[in-house]
Amino acid sequence: MKIILLSGGSGKRLWPLSNEIRSKTFLKLLPAPDGGRESMLQRVCRQLDAAGLLSSTSIVTHFSQFEIVRSQVGEKIPVLAEPHKRGTFTAIGLASRYLHTQGISPDEIVCFMPADPFVDAAFFEKVASLPSVLAQSGARMALIGTKPSFPSTQYGYIVPASAQDREAAPYLSVAEFAEKPDEQGASALLSRGALWNSGVFAFANSFMLEVLASRGLPDDYGQLLGLYDKLPELSFDEEVVEKTKPIVVLPYDGRWDDLGNWQALAPHLEGRAVGPGEVSDDSADTHIVNELSSPVHVIGVSGIIVAASPDGILVASKAGSSRIKQINPGKRRAPMYEEYRWGTVTVLDRVPPTGDANAGTEVVIRRITLLPGKSFPYRAHGSAKKSWTLLSGSGQMILDGRITRVKTGDVLHLEPAAGYALLADTTGPVELIEIEFGPESAKPAPAAPSLSWEEAVLLCRNDREPDPGKG
Template sequence: MELILLSGGSGKRLWPLSNDSRSKQFLKVLPNNSNEELQSMVQRVWEQLEQTNLSASTVIATSKSQVDMIQNQLGNQVPLIIEPERRDTFPAIALAATYLYSVKGTNLEEVMAVLPVDPYVETSFFEKIKELELALNESNAELALIGAVPTYPSSKYGYIVPNSDTSQQYFQVKNFKEKPSEIEAELLLKDNALWNCGVFAFKLDYIISLLQQKDLPVDYFRLLEQYKELEKISFDYAVVEKTKNIIALPYNGTWKDLGTWNTLTEEMGSQIIGKGIVCEESKNTHLVNELDIPITVIGVKDAIISASPDGILVSDKLSSPKIKEILNGFEQRPMYEERRWGWYKVLDHTKFDEGNEVLTKRIGVNAGSNLSYQKHFARSEVWTIIKGEGHFALDDKIRHVKPGDVLIIPVESNHGIKAITDMEFIEVQTGSQLIEEDIVRIFMTWEEVEEHCKLSVGK
């Protein structure tokens, strides 16, 4: 069986920690059984896949904007299928299917299972996923799903309505009900309906044949070329609702979608993350603070206080899901990002009347990692090393740098840096258009940089 993890979305219900580059699955707020450090949803899920021997057959399908974040948290060896742009779940699953078929050479009779990258579940959930293959082969169904046995009549989740006895290993699906009212949910529970976990399994041939019927390429590289022309449509609407023969496997264990502050704080590793104090009378109040200034909470109950470089949220927990509506139309550049080499925070961004801009960042580079050898056309930069040691390359010359060194990088100068120990530096950009897209990456690895600089010296 081949597994595809779908990693997408911006998770704006968890603002200000989540933004367009850091979705909810990357927030490190969950307890870690193996050490004292907090972990993210994607780290937790990948650990569970390793524990159930599924990681070797798993590929993550994601957008270009999330690649650095995934590699930062899971390492550079995790296999990725990278969408050129976000186009909903059907195009993403179609691209993954063509990758398995035309690049990996997977047999058309092989079962392909697709699941979100961020469910909060027990490890037994992934043992249940293994049962999808046998259930599909036994039943000759076109699709197999997993449904969690509800613990209460929730209006937040979709429901799978059974057509037969749900006490068996699997059952025929009658229909679906998306986010009903609580009264409707109570009636659904009486009909033994299950929460829809967003897991789909099918034989690879099912999707490849569907693409052929739609006159879409089944070659991965050809589909990549046409990707921007694909309809933005979910897999539910494009496939599931039009499929007649569907089965579902009941899962009788913990399953949660930690998509709001209200649900996320129920599973957080601590009442306080970051600098701050929550006084004893502030019952059921959580503080998440990524800023370097302390926050003190007194006499505020049932609330979430969250502070990051992107903003500050103070909300009653039950009202916190409204943040997505409130932020509708609100746009700003991400003020914090994790990259494959480390992280950065935006400290200040000023635009002057004459058209000049100044952007100040604090940048952290992990030991052994490097920024690409690059250049910019619309800005100059000044780096001040404040922590750690490394090697700095400027216009094909490499030198050792340490705390206190000030590095001046003119417009269009080739430059890069590799950390020997964990490094931090303050970067001040000055120019007419300070955007992330103003970059030409010449070399990605430091070995390439060193080889290039040696050849340049020899000329």
């Protein structure tokens, strides 16, 4: 069986820590076995590894989150990057085509699941049993449904057929689906034995290939990628699951939490204050999550969440914290914190254009961390000027075709259109402050061709070799 993790999100529900690049899936807030902290994605991958399933796993994500996925899971897991967000139907179709292109048999069972459920190890035992459930039942699709602990209005429901012996087989036939009911409807569904829909689907890959063919979508993975901007945004549940028969569901009676808001996440944090700060003893059920260097203190206020990051500060009652999705932030700002496989970038300050001789010029100040042995991709940086001050660490710098050593205290000036790259020594990270001056500083950088360090070094050497045709 192949497993595909669907990773995405708009980054609104756990703002200000989450943003459009670093959605809740990637927040390193959960206690890890080694005493550190891990993200929801890292936790799921660790559990898949313990269940012997990680080697068969791939991840689908939007291209804007490709780097942060790579930084958290490493290079061994295949990661498919969608050029546009087109919903779960298209993401699942892309993964199905990818597996087919890789020579995977159409009869291979493929399991699709979210990248961020908070579950126990027993959940992955259920996942591992899905191929046998499909074989025993003869169903076209198998799902995992969680036994509800209360009548939730936040989840979809799977309604089993009523006339069946629930003890005779580990799975149940599915009669229908219900999407996020009101409280009365949720209670009625529980009385019918309905299960929460965990978002896990398993079927033979041939099933999805047939669905794609019936819609006239390309057989080739690359051609499907090329059509992405023309495809509509579609839900796999609505387009496929709710129209497929027969379907069975495997009940799961264990921990299954959707940590989709601060109220749900707070009980899983290690301590009442994550980051600099303190909560007073008389502030019951209050938590601080602080990514800033300045401490946050809460005294005598109960039932709130205080979350602070370079993107902003949230102070809210836990019960009302989910309303952050409804707040219109006005003009969208570029994320103030980004994570890449080579390190991190934090925007420290933005100085807007002034009315003086430098009118139209914005200044952006960033703190950049380059991990040991990692490098920036080599590229030209456009129309802005930059200066770098190395705060710590050492490495090699490529600038305008020349390779030099750099160290703590060095100040480097990058003129517009200059090609550059930086490689940190393996002995430690490089920390630097970047000051950027230019009219485009506030805008997200467009996708640009880039080279690895090795390719950049080769380019420099080729540029410096004399032309044998010239005397």
